[in-house]
Amino acid sequence: QKEVEQDPGPLSVPEGAIVSLNCTYSNSAFQYFMWYRQYSRKGPELLMYTYSSGNKEDGRFTAQVDKSSKYISLFIRDSQPSDSATYLCAMSPRRGSNYKLTFGKGTLLTVNP
Amino acid sequence: KAGVTQTPRYLIKTRGQQVTLSCSPISGHRSVSWYQQTPGQGLQFLFEYFSETQRNKGNFPGRFSGRQFSNSRSEMNVSTLELGDSALYLCASSIGTEYEQYFGPGTRLTVT
Numbered sequence: 001q002k003e004v005e006q007d008p009g010p011l012s013v014p015e016g017a018i019v020s021l022n023c024t025y026s027n028s029a030f031q032y033f034m035w036y037r038q039y040s041r042k043g044p045e046l047l048m049y050t051y052s053s054g055n056k057e058d059g060r061f062t063a064q065v066d067k068s069s070k071y072i073s074l075f076i077r078d079s080q081p082s083d084s085a086t087y088l089c090a091m092s093p094r095r096g097s098n099y100k101l102t103f104g105k106g107t108l109l110t111v112n113p
Numbered sequence: 114k115a116g117v118t119q120t121p122r123y124l125i126k127t128r129g130q131q132v133t134l135s136c137s138p139i140s141g142h143r144s145v146s147w148y149q150q151t152p153g154q155g156l157q158f159l160f161e162y163f164s165e166t167q168r169n170k171g172n173f174p175g176r177f178s179g180r181q182f183s184n185s186r187s188e189m190n191v192s193t194l195e196l197g198d199s200a201l202y203l204c205a206s207s208i209g210t211e212y213e214q215y216f217g218p219g220t221r222l223t224v225t
Contacts, residue, residue: 036216043117043203043216044156088156100169101146101214105155 003027006089006104015113019076023089023104026070030091030102033065035074038086038106047087048074079111115139117206117217125223131192134220138185138206144168145187146214147179150201159202162187163209191222199224 006023013019021035032051036044048063050056050072056063062075072091076083086106118137126132138145146169147159158171162181179189185206191198201221205214 041218043205043218045216046214090156100158100171102158103156 003102004089004091004104007107008105010108010110012110012112013079015079015081015111017079017111019079019083019109019111021074021076021087021089021107021109023072023091024070025072025091025102027091027093027102028070029093031094032092033063033072034090034092034101035061035063036088036090036103037083038088040085044088081111081113084110117204117215119202119204119217119220121220122218123221123223125225126194127225128194128196130194131190132194132222133188133190134202134204134222136187136189136204136206136217138187138204139215142206142208142215143185144207144209145181145185146205146207147187147189148203148205149173150203150219151199156203159189194224196224198222 004025034049035047037047038044048061050063050065053065053067060077064073086108088106089104090101092101120135144163146161148156150156159173160167160179161169165181176192181187201219203216203219205216207214
């Protein structure tokens with residue numbers, strides 16, 4: 001079983017839709033959870049990070065972590081064509097060093113105008 | 114503030130050759146990490162350098178190596194290239210905290 005599983009999609013939604021992106025993981029040691037967005041031919045950019053369980057909101061983006069289920073989600077409200085990209089989840093057991101971030105393989109999202 | 118830069122952006126090499134990729138981190142960032150991204154395996158951590166010292170290493174063979182210079186610029190080297198080394202190689206820099214990594218655009222390596 002892979003440490004981090006992420007549905008690769010592709011996911012296609014109309015503009016304005018609410019998008020839900022998800023990852024599951026198997027390593028109970030993971031404490032820090034991140035979401036990156038990667039546009040075509042670009043490097044990933046950090047969107048959100050959370051520590052342990054709970055929700056975090058930033059504008060149209062909400063990140064949720066459920067450690068009991070080993071499940072994390074990213075919600076995008078009022079999706080825009082500019083949100084079309086690959087979304088990668090990443091996680092790590094501790095903070096304080098760039099210690100072996102483990103990434104999901106990414107979900108390709110297309111938002112249609 | 115300038116972002117992370119990587120050179121070259123594209124590279125084509127032949128099996129058996131070696132290659133060196135370069136990364137210039139954001140000014141003031143002392144930590145540089147390298148990742149390999151492929152469609153099959155996704156993003157995989159190669160190694161991390163901080164203040165010229167390798168601090169962490171992923172599960173890659175010894176053909177993959179790196180170094181960091183006193184100005185925090187980093188290079189990674191792959192010797193005896195194999196077809197499976199074709200990938201996007203990404204460099205990320207940070208001040209030192211693991212969740213604030215800033216990625217460069219990557220170097221697309223094709224091995225023929």
